[in-house]
Amino acid sequence: MISNPVSLKAYNTFGIDASCDRLIEINSEEELSEILPIPHKEVRVLGGGSNILLTGDLERKVLHNQIKGIKVLKENDSYVLVEVGGGHDWHQFVMWAVSHGYGGIENLSLIPGTVGAAPIQNIGAYGVEQSEFFVSLTMYDLTTGKDHILLEEDCRFGYRDSIFKGPLKGKCFITSVRYKLTKKHELRMDYGAIKKKLVEKMIAYPTIRDVSEMVIEIRKSKLPDPRELGNSGSFFKNPIVTTSKFNRLIAEFPEMPHYSIDDETVKIPAGWLIDQLGWKGKRIGDVGTYEKQALVLVNHGKATGGELWDFAKMIIQEVEDHYGIVLIPEVNVW
Numbered sequence: 001m002i003s004n005p006v007s008l009k010a011y012n013t014f015g016i017d018a019s020c021d022r023l024i025e026i027n028s029e030e031e032l033s034e035i036l037p038i039p040h041k042e043v044r045v046l047g048g049g050s051n052i053l054l055t056g057d058l059e060r061k062v063l064h065n066q067i068k069g070i071k072v073l074k075e076n077d078s079y080v081l082v083e084v085g086g087g088h089d090w091h092q093f094v095m096w097a098v099s100h101g102y103g104g105i106e107n108l109s110l111i112p113g114t115v116g117a118a119p120i121q122n123i124g125a126y127g128v129e130q131s132e133f134f135v136s137l138t139m140y141d142l143t144t145g146k147d148h149i150l151l152e153e154d155c156r157f158g159y160r161d162s163i164f165k166g167p168l169k170g171k172c173f174i175t176s177v178r179y180k181l182t183k184k185h186e187l188r189m190d191y192g193a194i195k196k197k198l199v200e201k202m203i204a205y206p207t208i209r210d211v212s213e214m215v216i217e218i219r220k221s222k223l224p225d226p227r228e229l230g231n232s233g234s235f236f237k238n239p240i241v242t243t244s245k246f247n248r249l250i251a252e253f254p255e256m257p258h259y260s261i262d263d264e265t266v267k268i269p270a271g272w273l274i275d276q277l278g279w280k281g282k283r284i285g286d287v288g289t290y291e292k293q294a295l296v297l298v299n300h301g302k303a304t305g306g307e308l309w310d311f312a313k314m315i316i317q318e319v320e321d322h323y324g325i326v327l328i329p330e331v332n333v334w
């Protein structure tokens, strides 16, 4: 246990120097049970700190999820059911799966953060979301101290969304997550950047390791490494608009990239909207957008969370004024 008050600078990938009253490391369910119950308004649960923006000091305790480990629970010729500690590093888990020949999550290589945070955000990249391989999780209700198992259908997964961003927001601690991984793989290589890499590398029969390596290369070329430049990946969600609104937009902005979701809705890349308005690579003081991806906000050094949030609000306002679309942050603003 580390005593108070403690800086969270090393615990968030934006590198914001904000503090909390007390930082409590949780290494096991037993340690968690000793601490709980605590009214949820008095605590925050922290994983890898890769999807939060600290806008000021937290006058709360922070529970740092450090529950690690991977266990194979069941397997047959086609699948393996694994249980992973909520505080386990996500990318290490993907690397473990790839090295054992277990497939499904290779497109999610190099995503920063912990396994316990993956369902909250329903992390996704290059055509795959974690929900497709998710089976169940164990969570503790902070206020009651009781544990519960939630199945896939209980979690209400959507695009970068789940019950943990809705009714259960800030109310629980995820101790373990179970995934069903494949032994007979169905590789997912529809994403343009992956297709391009396959041709470049002249790989005719790719393996899950090849896909993982290509995704790592693509991510490294497009996204900043938080160890070198503070960031939280995509800062905003890609907005989803109705088809009728989209038809009006495309008439005015024929170049607008878009992905049809169903008959009624269309997704538009927020990075493109922000880029079009001249914000790519822009910098005000120590806050900016990444030079290669306008959707990623960066801390060039000593930015505060308040400055980052003000910058984000300027972007939201300009996109709304120009396109009539309200961007919603993907990161959790604390």
Ligand code: EPU
Pocket (backbone or CB within 6 Å): 124, 125, 126, 127, 222, 223, 232, 233, 234, 235, 236, 237, 238, 257, 269, 270, 271, 272, 275, 280, 292, 293, 294, 295, 330
């Ligand atoms: N674009 C621009 N300018 C930019 C950025 C993007 O014009 O500055 C255009 C691109 O040319 C492309 C489109 O926008 O036509 C989409 O860009 P990209 O393929 O880079 O993906 P994205 O929609 O910006 C999403 C996820 C990423 C994920 C990638 C790959 C969200 C909010 N972001 O980004 O996830 O890695 O697709 O699947 O859904 C994250 O969540 O932190 C994250 C990095």
